[in-house]
Structures are given as C-alpha cells and as structure tokens.
Amino acid sequence: MEFLDKTNLTSLVSTFISLATAFILGGLIGFERQVRQRTAGLRTNTLVAVGAAAFVAMAARVGGHDGAVRVVAYVVSGIGFLGAGAIMKEGANVTGLNTAATLWGSAAVGACAGLGLIGEALLTALFVLASNTLLRPVVNRINRAPVQEEFSEATYVVYVICHRESQAEVHEKLIGLLDAASYPVRDVDQHPFGQNDAEIEATLYATAVEAPELDRVMALLEAEPGVLQAFWSARSED
Template sequence: MTAFVLGSLIGFERQYRQRTAGLRTNVLVAVGAAIFVDMANRLGGHDGAVHVVAYVVSGIGFLGAGVIMREEGNVRGLNTAATLWGSAAVGACAGADLLLEAALGAIFVLAANTLLRPVVNRINRQPIDTLAVEVTNTVYVIAQTAQQKEALRLLESMLEAAGHGTRDLVVHAFGDDAVEIEAVLLATAVDGEQLDRLTRQLAEQPFISQAFWSPSTTE
C-alpha cells in the first residue's frame, strides 16, 4: 500500500507533465520493487532481501534505458529514467518495511522534479561563463598540394590582416593531390560574419577548393 501511494504521487507529477513514464509506470515500478523485496524478506530473511534489492537496481537500469531517446543528436528521457530509478528505490524501501525512508525518498524525488525545475530554468537562461568554457575557432582550407605554400601564406596574411592570431597551424594530406590546412585561432572574441567573409574570399581562389570555419567548446 505504501509503495502504491508513494508511487502514485511520483507518477502523477510525471503524468501531469506528459512524460514517457507516467502514473501507471511509476506505480508499477514502485509496487513491483516492493513485492519482490517483501517476498524475499519473508522467504529468505534479511540476506535474501539484500540480494533482491541488488537485482532490482540492475533490472531497473534496463527499464530506464528503454525510455531514453536520441533525436537529432539530442538525448531525451534521462530525467524520466532517473525518476523510475527513484520510484524503484521508494518501492524497495516500502517492501523492506522502511516506511520513513520510503516517504522521504518520494519527497526528495518529487522535490527534484518540481522545486528544482525553476532553478534549472534560471541557470539555463544565464550566459555561458567564458572563464569556465573556452571557445576554440578553427579555420579549414583545402588546397592543391602543388600550391600548398601559396595557400598557407595567403591564409596567414588574411588572418593577420583581420586581427586573428593563430595558436596552431597544422597541414594534413587530403586525398591524393590535396592538403587540408587547419588554423586554430587564439581564444579571443571572434566575429562570425567576419570569418564568413574571410572564408568566402579564400574559397574564391582558384587553387583552394574549400574554405570554412568551425567553433568548438571545451570546459
């Protein structure tokens, strides 16, 4: 009964937000965990209950993996999977007659999904801390091998004229008769439109087949 009530509270919040695992799923997870732990506790005593709890923990991982989706490079459903994990823990506590722990667990799961939501939203709206996150911009030029030196000199002169210092300059083979030049810029403020114009001018050269730039972040 405790697992059913507490699982319903957790599931109601998930159902209200129309998540993948809603009311019924969370109730079933909590009640199922409680039944297995209670049965093991009665048949095998404390040691048996401990072993079943370990199996519940590993088994719920597969169920959580089922609600995690990957769409266009974005992972969704991690919070829902974590909530199922919490429901299983609440049910396991209820099955082991740890009713106070079960109630506290349900409160903490609900608090994480409700009270912390405004905090997360506020943090996500804040600008990125540039002291903690370094943005690295790299200019790529693909040119004919015979004109490698000419392309390299042109790239360096155009970057210098635009006020962009380079931290690293690497040349790789690109196919049989071409090279790829990577110019890693110093971590300073970069005007994207300026780099767009610069790469367009580079690409207009007859000995350069491609020119583009790409930003990346490292923490």
C-alpha cells in the same frame, strides 16, 4: 496443502502495507510526471514502485535479510535497463535522462516499502518529488542566464569545404595542421557538398581552444589547393 502451509496472516498484512505504500507513493511521483506529460507517467512509476516492493518483500520473506539485500541489488541494476528505454538521442540532443532518474527513484521507494521501511519510503518519495518540482525553477533560472566561458565546456568542430577530387589530400592536411596545433581530432565525418564538392567535419578532443590559434589553422587550410572554405564552431555540451 503447500499454499496453506506458507500462508501467514501477519506476513500477508505486512506485504499488503508495503505494496500499498509503494502504490501510493509511486503514484504520487507518477502523477507529477503525468501532469508534465513525460514518457514515464502515472502507471509506469506506480508499477515500478510496486514491482520493486513485491520482489524485495518476497525475497525478505523467503531468503531473510541476505536474500532481500541481493534482490535490492538486482532491482537497482534492472531499473537501469528500463531507464535506458526512456532515454532518447536525436543528433546532439539527449532527452529522457530525468525520466530515467525518476524511475530509479520510484524503484528506491518500492524497495524501501518492500523492506517495511515505510518512513524511509516516504522520505525518498518526498525528495524525488522535490527534485522534480522545487528544483525546476532553479534549473530554468540557470538555463536562462548567459554562460560564462570560463565555467563552460564545449565541443569544437572544424568544417572544410573542398573540391571532391582534393578531398583525400585536404583531409590529410587538416589532420596534420590540427595535430601540430595540439588540437587532435576525435572524429571525422565526410559527405558530399553540392555536385562537385565535399565537406569534411572534424570534431576535436579539446573542450576549450585558443580562438586566434584555430583561426590561424583555418587560414592555412584555406590557402591549400582545392579548399573553398574552412571555419570552426563550438556547441555547448550537456
């Protein structure tokens, strides 16, 4: 029987050790995520680690070293799709990046375990856990500190409120004035503002501006016929 021909007790024990290592270490990573009530918790991280270990161990047994290397590459790219599902974007806010990165780390732990690199799997798991625990107070401390302008980048948005019948002319004038001031527009959004007016929202390519120069552009815009108000704002980028 083919099953009996391919059954090797030594290989089976080796695979069991690899899967058990992936299960335990992936579970440790997942436990930390579960305690913090993240999207990918105990079961997800454990399954990712065990799955990666199983695929790599199978490839190493059937295809040897070269086969294992190819499967590791597929695991790395495949986890990208799983991580993308954990990333959510709501307006300007993006969440789930750390969860996706943790899944990537769990896959690395599983791949090491699948290759029989138990020590490397343990070290990888420890560093993933350290990144999610020991670095958290550092991140919180940095986030609470005031941002120094010279070290920050921001997205700058110009807002113009005008009469709806003047919207096309104001839009063209807005683009022209910003281009002349060396602040090209990356994106423009227009929508109704009240019953008779419209708001034009122009996002700049620039990540830093000269406030007096942009204020001058706003003053020129407000002098245009049909313009009710023109102003700009900045929001920090992630």
